[in-house]
Amino acid sequence: MRAGLAALVLLGCFLPATLVEAQDVEIGRQTAAKWCSGCHQIDPQSPVSNDTVPSFASIARMSSTTEMSLAAFLSTSHNRMPDFSLTRTEIRDVSAYILSLKQPAPRNRTD
Numbered sequence: 788m789r790a791g792l793a794a795l796v797l798l799g800c801f802l803p804a805t806l807v808e809a810q811d812v813e814i815g816r817q818t819a820a821k822w823c824s825g826c827h828q829i830d831p832q833s834p835v836s837n838d839t840v841p842s843f844a845s846i847a848r849m850s851s852t853t854e855m856s857l858a859a860f861l862s863t864s865h866n867r868m869p870d871f872s873l874t875r876t877e878i879r880d881v882s883a884y885i886l887s888l889k890q891p892a893p894r895n896r897t898d
């Protein structure tokens with residue numbers, strides 16, 4: 788019984804990430820370009836706008852970064868980041884985009 792419950796909880800954690808569509812990632816990238824690129828380097832190809840702000844790729848690589856941690860981070864306010872009041876859909880899409888950067892780098896990438 789307990790194992791069954793644990794499996795269910797685990798499923799609950801992994802399901803959102805697996806259901807993310809490529810389309811969400813693309814919309815998330817556009818949202819990030821609009822709201823986040825002033826401070827964050829949102830993809831490895833774009834210029835670094837601010838040295839003291841972590842790039843989205845480096846955020847994606849942190850083991851603590853999950854869809855859940857991003858959702859929590861983006862739905863609360865932060866001292867060094869403006870309050871965006873993103874909608875839940877925007878948060879999901881931007882999180883999907885950030886997490887998509889964690890995928891293995893293509894061989895021709897130079898960072």
Ligand code: HEC
Nearest residue numbers: 819822823825826827839840841846860867868869871881
């Ligand atoms: C005005 C500049 C600014 C903008 C715009 C901005 N950020 Fe940030 N962001 C920061 C700074 C500075 C930090 C580092 C926070 C710290 O270390 O206290 C940060 C940290 C983060 C982190 C957490 C990294 C960690 O350590 O866990 C995430 C996730 C993040 N930003 C996402 C976003 C997203 C998504 C957007 C667009 C919706 C965005 N940021 C827009 C300045 C900005």
